[in-house]
Amino acid sequence: AQKVTQAQTEISVVEKEDVTLDCVYETRDTTYYLFWYKQPPSGELVFLIRRNSFDEQNEISGRYSWNFQKSTSSFNFTITASQVVDSAVYFCALKGDKLIFGTGTRLQVFP
């Protein structure tokens, strides 16, 4: 069975703080994909990043970075120097035979 756990329900930070969103997954598949999506108040989910199970290289994109560790089945997402526009719900997702989403972490960035 596949499962995605986002233990942090809600995080509040002040602008310019760094924040890390945790994601832990479970799967028996040897080939799978991990995703992060952002859901702003407007409602549509926006793709942020994709990782396949064979690529443990960390990635940085501007203020965003992702840390994938197969040994701990984690795919954590860090926002550096957070901004008010980062306020949204962030979903981690796992794709084996199906795409399974976690329950999301609501990030509130206060000015």
Place this chain on the structure above:
Amino acid sequence: EAGVAQSPRYKIIEKRQSVAFWCNPISGHATLYWYQQILGQGPKLLIQFQNNGVVDDSQLPKDRFSAERLKGVDSTLKIQPAKLEDSAVYLCASSLDGRSNEKLFFGSGTQLSVL
């Protein structure tokens, strides 16, 4: 490039009534998905179409939910009769050809309230 279009944006109905949602995916996208997102939860796949054929409807409550994608473009999702627990946001998404590593493009959703 136009995104995934959904309508209506909001819908309020009473239990046992019927309701329909419409989705127009991104032009050229062969794969279309309907997700149900209950408040405080992640989206859950209801049905996946590849062109006009159903790929996965294992989590669709078929006694009350139905969906179609005639001509392999637009899609409608119907609930009849609605129950209180159907209150949720219904998200439509599309992707180019349904490969495992594809990113999905989502619409803004239809927020359904069943009273």
